[in-house]
Amino acid sequence: MDKFRFFWATMDLCDWSEEGNDDKVLAPVIDYLSRQDDSVIYHFDDLMSELLYHLDTKKLWIQCEKSEPLASDDTFLYSRCTALINGPNYYEKARRGRAKAMWDKEFEALLYVPSRAWAKKHHRDPSDYDHFPPFSIETGSNRDAWA
Secondary structure, three states, X not given: OHHHHHHHHHXXXXXXXXXXXXXXXXXXXXXXXXXOOHHHHHHHHHHHXXXXXXXXXXXXXXXXXXXXXXXXXXXXXXXXXXXXHOOHHHHHHHHOOOOHHHHHOOOHHHHHHHHHHHHHHHXXXXXXXXXXXXXXXXXXXXXXXXX
């Protein structure tokens, strides 16, 4: 997990006194990243995509579907974000399939941290962000883990 140390250290900046308002929880992370070089924002995005990719498994999808019978691809993705927002220990627990309570939660706002940080830095719209991480976060993209 040393490879992901920067990601987890950055996520430690979350303001949990604002729990219940995901944007406010993430504001310090966005502020911090917006003061970094673009390469740092991209690195954060790349790490986040890889972490989400590794949670994209058939085994975890089945857990999600059992907990939330009407689960969609987006439900599964936003629940995987919950594993990231709760830190490296929770993430590892989730990877092993031992964080079943995460399937009734979501933290979609995490997905927009890189584009919002970049936009804040450059005084642009987040939709102008044009970095594409090496791992797809979409449900079913980790084909080996769905075989």
